[in-house]
Amino acid sequence: EVQLVESGGGLVQPGGSLRLSCAASGFTFSSYAMNWVRQAPGKRLDWVATINNGASVTTYADSVKGRFTISRDNAKNTLYLQMNSLKPEDTAVYYCKKEGDRPRSQGTQVTVSS
Secondary structure, X not given: OOEEEEEOOEEEOXXXXXXXXXXXXXOOHHHOXXXXXXXXXXXXXXXXXEEOOOOOOEEEOOOOOOOEEEEEEOOXXXXXXXXXXXXXXXXXXXXXXXXXXXXXXXXXXXXXOO
């Protein structure tokens, strides 16, 4: 059974930083590209970033490019999202997921507010 558990969210002031983690189990983590997606209140699910299985290729939504960095540690079955220069519009629940799959976890809340 695929299990993904996000952590690291919280309340941060504009301009601040957070690092999200996603612990994966129940599948061969190193074989799959992984995504971070987010959903703000009352809005659709939006793609944030993708990393390939070997961590050699990363892509980002224009809204986070230059501020967020996706990475992974296949030895630890863990996906990360380093978020810098946070803005109020980054406020959302953040989910990690396998490429091509739907979110299967509870996500972690990120709130950017002064």
